[in-house]
Amino acid sequence: VNIQAGGRSALSGIARALALLVVVLWAAPLTKSIPLAVLAGIALKVGIDIIDWGFLKRAHKISWKASLIMYGVILLTVFVDLIVAVGVGVFVANILTIERLSAHRADSVKAITYDDEEIQLSQEEKVLLDQGDGRIVLFHLSGPMIFGVAKAISREHNAIEGFDVLILDLSDVPILGVTATLALENAIQEALDKGREVFIVGATGKTRKRLQSLDIWQQIPPENQELTRLEALRLSRTMVSNYQNYAPSQAKANFDLSADI
Numbered sequence: 001v002n003i004q005a006g007g008r009s010a011l012s013g014i015a016r017a018l019a020l021l022v023v024v025l026w027a028a029p030l031t032k033s034i035p036l037a038v039l040a041g042i043a044l045k046v047g048i049d050i051i052d053w054g055f056l057k058r059a060h061k062i063s064w065k066a067s068l069i070m071y072g073v074i075l076l077t078v079f080v081d082l083i084v085a086v087g088v089g090v091f092v093a094n095i096l097t098i099e100r101l102s103a104h105r106a107d108s109v110k111a112i113t114y115d116d117e118e119i120q121l122s123q124e125e126k127v128l129l130d131q132g133d134g135r136i137v138l139f140h141l142s143g144p145m146i147f148g149v150a151k152a153i154s155r156e157h158n159a160i161e162g163f164d165v166l167i168l169d170l171s172d173v174p175i176l177g178v179t180a181t182l183a184l185e186n187a188i189q190e191a192l193d194k195g196r197e198v199f200i201v202g203a204t205g206k207t208r209k210r211l212q213s214l215d216i217w218q219q220i221p222p223e224n225q226e227l228t229r230l231e232a233l234r235l236s237r238t239m240v241s242n243y244q245n246y247a248p249s250q251a252k253a254n255f256d257l258s259a260d261i
């Protein structure tokens with residue numbers, strides 16, 4: 001209504017809201033004598049004018065999900081209440097949006113044991129990963145990790161087995177949601193329970209603080225939290241060589257001894 005009346009700025013919307021507030025709070029005695037039939041007619045006219053008839057004709061061609069939401073909001077408005085209709089419409093639209101974003105972000109969760117063209121690795125990193133012979137897992141995440149990505153993290157983690165070292169690469173993660181954090185915690189905890197070495201690289205800012213809030217963070221050696229991806233791969237390659245020559249516990253002890261020397 002405000003736009004159709006010529007309003008183009010935020011100030012016009014504020015002025016209209018203040019005018020309605022004055023009518024409701026102080027001019028009610030003047031408006032109470034207006035017949036409800038007249039008010040209903042005005043409301044009907046306004047409702048018809050604000051309908052985008054052009055969009056209604058082609059809504060089903062653009063998105064059937066958006067069409068279902070729109071028609072559902074219309075039905076709720078008529079048979080229930082406008083506030084309920086708007087609330088339900090916004091909620092459902094947000095859920096669908098999050099689902100699409102989660103499906104898109106799921107492609108940015110990868111657990112690799114050999115060179116992968118989709119992940120930008122240096123030549124030395126590629127060589128070290130290949131030399132690991134499947135015993136080194138690079139768990140690479142990129143982009144915002146919202147709650148819908150937790151399923152992808154669990155799926156990638158469950159798809160790998162038989163490794164000795166897990167490198168969790170968070171270099172390209174600006175946001176780490178709570179649910180995604182818990183999924184990573186489960187992956188780290190399982191690796192530690194099986195006696196595997198865990199490195200966390202690239203965790204900075206809020207991402208690092210979120211991980212530090214977990215008890216699992218304290219179980220990871222401090223030196224395994226401060227390395228770059230290349231440094232972690234170098235150490236992992238050395239450890240894998242020891243694992244191939246000794247029993248896991250002996251290999252770990254030999255590696256720690258050589259590091260002290």
